[in-house]
Amino acid sequence: QVQLVQSGAEVKKPGASVKVSCKASGYTYTTYDISWVRQAPGQGLEWMGWISASGRNTNYARKVQGRVTITTDTSTSAAYMELRSLTSDDTAVYYCARGGATSGYDYWGQGALVTVSS
Amino acid sequence: QSVLTQPPSVSGAPGQRVTISCTGSSSNIGAGYDVNWYQQLPGTAPKLLIYGNSNRPSGVPDRFSGSKSGTSASLAITGLRAEDEADYYCQSYDSSLSESVFGGGTKLTVL
Numbered sequence: 001q002v003q004l005v006q007s008g009a010e011v012k013k014p015g016a017s018v019k020v021s022c023k024a025s026g027y028t029y030t031t032y033d034i035s036w037v038r039q040a041p042g043q044g045l046e047w048m049g050w051i052s053a054s055g056r057n058t059n060y061a062r063k064v065q066g067r068v069t070i071t072t073d074t075s076t077s078a079a080y081m082e083l084r085s086l087t088s089d090d091t092a093v094y095y096c097a098r099g100g101a102t103s104g105y106d107y108w109g110q111g112a113l114v115t116v117s118s
Numbered sequence: 119q120s121v122l123t124q125p126p127s128v129s130g131a132p133g134q135r136v137t138i139s140c141t142g143s144s145s146n147i148g149a150g151y152d153v154n155w156y157q158q159l160p161g162t163a164p165k166l167l168i169y170g171n172s173n174r175p176s177g178v179p180d181r182f183s184g185s186k187s188g189t190s191a192s193l194a195i196t197g198l199r200a201e202d203e204a205d206y207y208c209q210s211y212d213s214s215l216s217e218s219v220f221g222g223g224t225k226l227t228v229l
Contacts (some may be wrong), residue, residue, distance in 0.1 A: 044223040045156075045164065045220040045223070047217060047220060059217075095164070101218045102151065102211040102218070103152075104209065105156075108165070
């Protein structure tokens with residue numbers, strides 16, 4: 001069965017960086033894009049960006065452009081989302097999801113809570 | 119302010135029918151991009167409920183249906199059940215932003 005398993009919760013100080021991983025299993029990794037979506041406490045879903053199945057293409061939301069990098073390691077079927085220059089506004093649950101920018105997201109990771117606090 | 123507009127909340131009694139609207143614009147829903155719907159139960163990851171405007175993934179009951187017209191889409195839930203109480207989100211693609219976009223979410227309360 002398809003699974004996306006994410007790394008655990010993180011606590012970071014303002015100005016620091018965080019890197020969240022997402023390991024896929026149960027399907028051919030290189031045939032599906034991966035997107036990242038975050039959800040601040042009590043708020044809605046916010047799309048952050050996407051990486052193509054091959055890893056050759058990425059696109060990021062304007063809101064986080066310049067601070068976010070999404071990468072993939074096809075040899076280990078894992079995707080990564082790094083967010084830099086963290087502020088308290090970045091406190092959220094970060095989800096990886098199978099699908100690209102124009103598609104629906106049929107499988108989701110369990111989420112990783114990132115807390116930014118001094 | 120979300121690019122796709124949903125009502126903050128809807129409610130209905132068990133067995134009733136409710137609809138949740140998702141209003142976009144000519145650069146997203148109106149441009150022909152598909153609308154997808156997600157159900158999020160408290161403390162869990164979103165679950166794909168409807169894809170490609172009106173298609174249900176395997177395992178989703180036929181009580182859930184989606185439709186799209188012009189710059190708007192709707193999710194209908196018939197035969198409301200207590201376990202349907204959740205947050206519901208629409209999602210599409212916006213060509214002017216070159217981004218995937220979500221609605222602000224609608225909280226469904228089963229009375």
